Amino acid sequence: MTSTPELGPVAYHRGEFVDARAAQLPLTTQGLHYGTGVFEGIRAHLLDSGDLAVFRLGDHLDRLLAGARLLRIDIGTTRERLTDVVVELLRRNGFVADVYLRPLAYKLGLQPGTRPGVGLTGVSDALSVVVSKLGDYQPPQGIRCLISSWRRPARAALPVRAKITGGYVNNALALDEARSAGFDDAILLDERGLVAEASTANVFVVRDGRLVTPPATGDRLPGITRATVLTLAADLGVAAAEAELDSTDLLQADEVLLTGTGCGVSPVIEIAGRPVGEGRPGPVGTVLRETYDQTIRGRRPDTRGWLTTVALAEALR
Ligand SMILES: Cc1ncc(COP(=O)(O)O)c(C=O)c1O
Known part of the structure; x- marks a missing residue:
């Protein structure tokens, strides 16, 4: 029941699918220094069919994008493309288990000619998404x-x-x-x-x-x-x-x-x-x-379109 997250092998990092353990950021990353980032916590669950279903992905992405706008972060892609990225990331990681997705959009580095400081303009932006295998972590007994x-x-x-x-x-x-x-x-x-x-x-x-x-x-x-x-x-x-x-x-x-x-x-x-x-x-x-x-878990009819189903390759099951 209580579980420690297991990082998936593939991350989406600054526009590419990369080795999650090898992905790096500069020590000067502004989001790290000033907390100028915005993130989401999204879950996908294993269905009885053996596929994964992301829960309310659109609502999570909307909240991420609203936060990014507030911090003047350009996520560098569209909401539609980000939806595809999440689906592709789940496929590439191949977890046949409940997983947790963590998109993070953040301020990266001062652009040439920008005065140093905690400002939100004149700073480049980045987006990374990692996936972890994560089951329930709160005891059902309360x-x-x-x-x-x-x-x-x-x-x-x-x-x-x-x-x-x-x-x-x-x-x-x-x-x-x-x-x-x-x-x-x-x-x-x-x-x-x-x-x-x-x-x-x-x-x-x-x-x-x-x-x-x-x-x-x-x-x-x-x-x-x-x-x-x-x-x-x-x-x-x-x-x-x-x-x-x-x-x-x-x-x-x-x-x-x-x-x-x-x-x-x-x-x-x-x-x-x-x-x-x-x-x-x-x-x-x-x-x-x-x-x-x-x-x-898709055990009730999805009348509100809350589930985004990700078909995992037959070979993975
Ligand atoms: C401070 C805070 N409140 C509430 C929630 C619950 O939000 P949600 O149900 O969208 O995960 C979260 C988790 O994201 C949170 O970090």
Whole structure:
């Protein structure tokens, strides 16, 4: 269940498919120094047919491109071509297993005549994509969370609604704090003391059978899994609402769920040393988790076009 990612042999790096272990970047890469990059986390799952299906690829690419525009990064290709690159990369890596895709667009180097500094113009851009073999990494029996002492930055200070590399220092400090104290993950509050999100996931609570999650418009990433869960809840007839939550809502909830591409739909069974509900996954979270897992694995009809199927060569199977 818990697994360490295994890097795929082939990466897409600056316009070419290359040996992932041999790909290099200059030490002066601006994105490395200033956090001026934007990334995505995308999953593809092995279908019963033996092919792979990328989940909501278009939505992930749209979010990547929106972040790139914000940082004035020219990804050097079209969305259509990037879709083809992802499909081709999965074929070339040949993993017959669940995988994680990580596209990263970043500022590279100062162009001749540009004054040194942290500016976004006059700097070349680059795009790399790596694939790793990665199974589930959150235990299905539930996770234990800390309420972090780190606050999620206000979007007037940092655009946390985009997956900007530099912004993840905040998430890293929160996760480090949680893990150092023996917890699995951290839930961060925003500047107002309201629930923002977990280190790399959105937060839902269940109270009296009703699902509630903070609005997508606040100081948090508008998660694609979050949106998926809201859609699936509607399909299942589970009442759901978007409303601000505070720490008391977390501590008094019947169930708490984290949602993200990495963790899927993960039940939280303990927060800050208190059991959530009865201290085990509850019924609403369990049905949503199962429905989500069936959806990403193509075991429910793909009526919304969420799956991009990648046929693996017969020889690979
Ligand atoms: C800070 C943060 N919040 C929420 C999420 C969940 O987003 P998604 O469901 O699109 O993976 C992620 C993961 O990408 C994240 O990094």
